[in-house]
Amino acid sequence: MTSKPTLLDAAGKVAFVTGAQGGIGKACVDMFLTAGASVVATGRRAVANDDARVLKLSLDVTDETQVADAVAKAKDRFGAIDYLVHMAGMVGKGRIDEMPLTDWHTVVNTNLTSAFLLMKHAYPLLRKPGGSVVLCGSSNGANGGSYLSGAAYASSKAALVNLTRYAAKEWAPDGIRVNILSPGPVDTPMLDRLSDAQHDGLKAQLPLGRYATADECAGGVMFLCSVHAASMTGTNMNISSGLVLDR
Numbered sequence: 001m002t003s004k005p006t007l008l009d010a011a012g013k014v015a016f017v018t019g020a021q022g023g024i025g026k027a028c029v030d031m032f033l034t035a036g037a038s039v040v041a042t043g044r045r046a047v048a049n050d051d052a053r054v055l056k057l058s059l060d061v062t063d064e065t066q067v068a069d070a071v072a073k074a075k076d077r078f079g080a081i082d083y084l085v086h087m088a089g090m091v092g093k094g095r096i097d098e099m100p101l102t103d104w105h106t107v108v109n110t111n112l113t114s115a116f117l118l119m120k121h122a123y124p125l126l127r128k129p130g131g132s133v134v135l136c137g138s139s140n141g142a143n144g145g146s147y148l149s150g151a152a153y154a155s156s157k158a159a160l161v162n163l164t165r166y167a168a169k170e171w172a173p174d175g176i177r178v179n180i181l182s183p184g185p186v187d188t189p190m191l192d193r194l195s196d197a198q199h200d201g202l203k204a205q206l207p208l209g210r211y212a213t214a215d216e217c218a219g220g221v222m223f224l225c226s227v228h229a230a231s232m233t234g235t236n237m238n239i240s241s242g243l244v245l246d247r
Helices: 023-034 064-078 101-125 151-174 189-193 196-204 214-225
Strands: 014-018 038-043 054-058 083-086 132-136 177-183 236-239
Touching: 014 023, 014 064, 014 101, 023 038, 023 083, 023 214, 038 064, 054 064, 064 101, 083 101, 083 214, 101 132, 101 151, 132 151, 132 214, 151 177, 177 214, 214 236
Parallel strands: 014 038, 014 083, 038 054, 083 132, 132 177, 177 236
Antiparallel strands: none
């Protein structure tokens, strides 16, 4: 009797993870290691992981030179990338009429342009066939968001959905799958900026009445990278506690 595959068997594989210093990114690093992968873990701040299978790199994902250098270091260390997981990002805040143009550019560059840069430079290294890319969207990209995260955040996350669709078609002949994970509110330090009243109001909008967890989101990433999702590309995975019900 043949055994069924686990959620993700990543033995001998290499994952390149951005935003690895906390939240969903850190959970992804931990799960990839558990699944047997080696990991390139990048972040603006120091990544706290002493596993010998982890290559820790400081990376500003909006800087093309730094992105190219990080990918080159991944090639030198591991030779290829099987999973490109882009979890780095940032929120904005406030009304359109109150938003400085510099804030708009910072959020859009961090969330959207960074994905373009990482995909551009990682493409030659992504295993063909079998490579998998997972970007990080948001429920804000589907429902428009609010002043709590701002227009630039919602707009950049919506644009990532179409970047996913575009790349899924362009890279399908190479056997590279491209998907996006779109969480709603997740219980990570990113939500620490909210007041108790804002937390209460946000949870009241969730049919399940609770925030998602970083591990739940990382589990979605593992699934999208796994053989169980071999026929999925261009997919937008909704993990929003019911905040978004219709795609």
